[in-house]
Amino acid sequence: MSDMLFLTVLLGIIAVTAGLDCTGQPNGIYEYTCFSYVTCYQGVATEILCNSTDVFDPDQARCVTPVDGFWPCADVVNCMNQADNRYPDYNNGCHTYYTCHKGFFLGHNFCPPSLVFDFNHQLCNWHFNVVPPCGTCTDPECLV
Template identity: 40%
Template sequence: MLTGLLFTLLAYVASADQCIGKSNGVYEVGCRSYVVCHNQRGVIHNCPDPPATNTVFNSRTKTCDQPSNVPAPCGEWRDCTGKTDKRYPDLFNNCKSYYTCHGGVYFGHNFCSPGVVFDESMQNCNWPQNVAPPCGTWGTGRRRR
């Protein structure tokens, strides 16, 4: 129940401003969700869309799809069984994205804004000089701010 409530709350917060300044259409929110914008208002949809299971958003088809049909990072499914509830960096993507595990459930990949990387210790995206390796350069001669 908590997982469903968390997902609903995140969807509400995300839909509040996802469509401001955008044309009508379908836009990726994260690898497991997308927003349908109409007249600057949005409705969040989450993958999987029944009856499919374990699907991710395919930005080419604008639908939920099997991970094998979607390029990385979204097509890279993660097993969250036994993992601590938190966000994890996508090391193969130079930490420009991350994925979330909660209650053993994989909640998909999300992207950092251009120029920043995922900071696992802070659980958010941050400037590379403020993030410890392997995602950033902090401690390699540069000071953390």
């Protein structure tokens, strides 16, 4: 019985993420919610769940136990009135984006280095191909 419990806990802590393709990506954190984060390491995506008393702290890039007056996961977005979509995180210079689906906040995602989130195309892009406020493109073709 204890072996089964250990396996269940282990699988709950580290689970391979099918949604993120890490092929060719540098090692690092690519997605996070308040209670988990996804890393790419040597081309493999791994989801790490925080234990039941911890939350993910993006500044420390790890799960931490919140203390009185400090809740590191303060960047949760209320998606109740948002359409299903991905949205740029303006407070992070559009280098990250978040996803809303059926009124639920599904977490933040990082763009690869040097890229910003392009809301019109729903992907990370070079700033010169993205309209303001995330980019610098003023050409009407950037809207299409």
